[in-house]
Amino acid sequence: MEIIDPVRKPYLEMLSWLRGVAAFFVIISHSVRASEVSYSAADASSHVFIFSILDLGGYSVYLFFALSGCTLYLSSNKHLRQASDIPAFYIKRFFRIWPTFAFSMALYLLFNKLFTYYYCSDRSYWIGQLTRDYTFADILTYLTLTFNFTGPGGLFNGVYWSLPIEFQYYLLLPLCLILMTRAKSAGFLPPLLFGGCLYLIYEIQPFSIDHYELFNMGFSFFGGVLLARYYTLVKHEIPLLWSSIGLIFVFLITGLIWNGLWVVPDDIPFISTVDNVCGVAALVTLAIALLTRVPAQRNKATALLHRYGDISYSIYLFHMIFIGLAVLAVIKFNIFGELEKLAFIFLTATIGSYYFSIISHRYLELPSMEIGRKISRKLRAHI
Numbered sequence: 284m285e286i287i288d289p290v291r292k293p294y295l296e297m298l299s300w301l302r303g304v305a306a307f308f309v310i311i312s313h314s315v316r317a318s319e320v321s322y323s324a325a326d327a328s329s330h331v332f333i334f335s336i337l338d339l340g341g342y343s344v345y346l347f348f349a350l351s352g353c354t355l356y357l358s359s360n361k362h363l364r365q366a367s368d369i370p371a372f373y374i375k376r377f378f379r380i381w382p383t384f385a386f387s388m389a390l391y392l393l394f395n396k397l398f399t400y401y402y403c404s405d406r407s408y409w410i411g412q413l414t415r416d417y418t419f420a421d422i423l424t425y426l427t428l429t430f431n432f433t434g435p436g437g438l439f440n441g442v443y444w445s446l447p448i449e450f451q452y453y454l455l456l457p458l459c460l461i462l463m464t465r466a467k468s469a470g471f472l473p474p475l476l477f478g479g480c481l482y483l484i485y486e487i488q489p490f491s492i493d494h495y496e497l498f499n500m501g502f503s504f505f506g507g508v509l510l511a512r513y514y515t516l517v518k519h520e521i522p523l524l525w526s527s528i529g530l531i532f533v534f535l536i537t538g539l540i541w542n543g544l545w546v547v548p549d550d551i552p553f554i555s556t557v558d559n560v561c562g563v564a565a566l567v568t569l570a571i572a573l574l575t576r577v578p579a580q581r582n583k584a585t586a587l588l589h590r591y592g593d594i595s596y597s598i599y600l601f602h603m604i605f606i607g608l609a610v611l612a613v614i615k616f617n618i619f620g621e622l623e624k625l626a627f628i629f630l631t632a633t634i635g636s637y638y639f640s641i642i643s644h645r646y647l648e649l650p651s652m653e654i655g656r657k658i659s660r661k662l663r664a665h666i
Contacts, residue, residue: 303591305343306598312340314629322404329625336538345503345565352507363460371659376453378655387600434493478505503562520576537564597640605635
């Protein structure tokens with residue numbers, strides 16, 4: 284048994300586990316996408332029921348947003364009290380995501396050339412995104428995290444679409460937290476207003492932009508902020524066993540709805556939309572996690588979840604390289620068969636991204652975060 288570091292709050296431990304689960308679901312989802320087509324006349328598409336139920340990539344992104352809103356409130360609300368506190372917050376968030384993202388961009392620029400050279404199947408397939416042409420201007424719009432407004436989407440790496448959205452939530456969050464502090468007992472109103480206004484913009488769609496995910500997914504991020512605010516007021520705790528059963532139930536129900544196996548009636552407000560079901564399910568997941576009583580010791584399973592959660596950002600960024608390599612191997616070595624192909628792609632992506640992400644986390648993420656913390660401390664010291 285491993286003793287949980289007492290400096291690391293129990294809720295952050297549980298939330299780290301959830302990040303690991305979300306990253307795992309993304310790998311499953313993209314493994315399913317890569318295997319559900321035929322790469323040659325001798326091949327067949329793969330449809331394995333259990334993998335289909337766990338095809339929860341969309342839900343996982345909502346969960347990532349909810350977790351970000353929650354953890355940033357818990358870690359930053361005492362440090363974001365006035366406008367002069369904002370630059371230090373932005374610096375920390377920039378160094379948290381951008382350097383590793385920029386490195387991944389450089390890596391995908393190289394890998395996509397390799398993949399395009401060896402890939403000899405239909406480029407209209409989902410995996411064909413790795414072969415798309417791009418311009419230098421496209422590289423700049425991606426590096427500046429503005430391509431969700433300007434387009435084009437789907438270049439370099441299919442998971443990049445969520446990164447500008449998350450960063451833009453970071454830009455909005457300081458104002459929300461400052462308003463929450465000043466509102467005192469009515470502090471629940473700012474996150475409700477931010478999430479509600481974003482969704483209203485999505486419904487009206489007054490702008491001509493490439494994608495509207497920033498607006499229709501905002502309720503999950505600011506819902507996470509709201510749940511974090513009320514976390515400290517709730518004294519009741521759920522044993523880990525019961526919360527695990529509850530989470531599995533949420534995963535299964537969401538999987539059934541996402542895959543069209545269970546249809547939500549059209550007359551239910553808001554959650555009649557499948558995307559909104561995923562967002563609400565993510566907030567329910569987060570609420571269960573916040574109420575969970577975390578054991579004082581880690582077993583092998585929770586230690587793995589903890590490690591997986593810590594490296595989840597790198598897994599999210601880099602797993603597509605290993606899916607691409609697996610597809611090339613499927614074509615080259617005729618790894619066909621409904622289960623064989625899916626299992627090969629999934630195991631290659633899971634194992635490869637895990638070990639690569641351990642290295643990325645240690646040598647890219649952690650040093651970048653430390654630089655951000657040092658600059659932030661210097662900024663605060665001069666205020």
